[in-house]
Amino acid sequence: MTNVLRTDQVAPHADLVKVVQHHQQNPWRKPCPQHTQRAFEQFLARYQSQPRSLILDSFCGTGMSTALLAEKHPEKWVVGIDQSAHRLAKHPRSLAENCLLLRAEAEPFWQCLTEAGIPLYAHWLLYPNPWPKASQFKRRVHGHGAFPVLARLGGSLEMRTNWAIYAEEFAEAAALIGCRGRVDAFAPEAPTTLFEKKYQQRGHTLWRFAGQFSD
Numbered sequence: 001m002t003n004v005l006r007t008d009q010v011a012p013h014a015d016l017v018k019v020v021q022h023h024q025q026n027p028w029r030k031p032c033p034q035h036t037q038r039a040f041e042q043f044l045a046r047y048q049s050q051p052r053s054l055i056l057d058s059f060c061g062t063g064m065s066t067a068l069l070a071e072k073h074p075e076k077w078v079v080g081i082d083q084s085a086h087r088l089a090k091h092p093r094s095l096a097e098n099c100l101l102l103r104a105e106a107e108p109f110w111q112c113l114t115e116a117g118i119p120l121y122a123h124w125l126l127y128p129n130p131w132p133k134a135s136q137f138k139r140r141v142h143g144h145g146a147f148p149v150l151a152r153l154g155g156s157l158e159m160r161t162n163w164a165i166y167a168e169e170f171a172e173a174a175a176l177i178g179c180r181g182r183v184d185a186f187a188p189e190a191p192t193t194l195f196e197k198k199y200q201q202r203g204h205t206l207w208r209f210a211g212q213f214s215d
């Protein structure tokens with residue numbers, strides 16, 4: 001098998017517990033960027049016109065997984081968010097009526113949801129950027145100041161990666177914020193995202209963390 005990525009880590013980051021606990025004790029705050037605020041308002045108008053359970057697909061890239069989730073859950077809202085207008089523009093035009101793709105920064109969008117008191121039924125985080133150097137730990141989802149916000153959103157949580165250490169770290173960090181789950185290697189019959197497809201074609205092992213926040 002080819003190397004999945006260049007990293008100076010051979011084990012979960014030594015500062016993981018300290019960093020996550022620090023972020024729990026010092027709630028993350030950042031002004032919401034204008035485009036994210038606009039995207040949230042667009043979502044809110046749709047949501048309030050027809051309240052339904054919400055599935056969020058953060059870091060959705062082109063929105064392939066968002067469309068698949070929307071097909072699978074026609075009775076729920078399925079919202080995909082990505083900061084890249086370029087990636088989102090690659091999504092084929094037609095979308096199911098329960099599906100919304102938005103250009104937004106994930107972390108302030110999560111904050112907007114919690115402030116509006118809108119919980120999640122499920123949250124998908126598929127192949128977030130790995131930030132493979134140990135010095136980049138705080139840029140990873142679970143090393144980021146906004147990670148504890150996920151606990152306030154609740155629901156089930158699935159994160160996928162092609163890096164075993166990232167999955168291990170994510171599970172450890174998730175447990176610290178009240179999300180119990182497990183990590184396993186898996187082989188999808190058909191890819192859910194473009195990165196999943198690429199990694200499968202390269203023969204990488206795929207890892208997933210699947211967990212649930214307690215009520």
Ligand SMILES: C[S@@+](CC[C@H](N)C(=O)[O-])C[C@H]1O[C@@H](n2cnc3c(N)ncnc32)[C@H](O)[C@@H]1O
Nearest residue numbers: 059060061082083084105106126127193194195
């Ligand atoms: C490795 S790609 C994975 C995309 C898709 N989930 C897939 O598996 O094909 C990571 C994506 O996260 C997006 N991204 C990175 N940081 C983000 C953030 N803070 N908010 C929203 N999107 C972000 C990038 O634009 C990119 O599309």
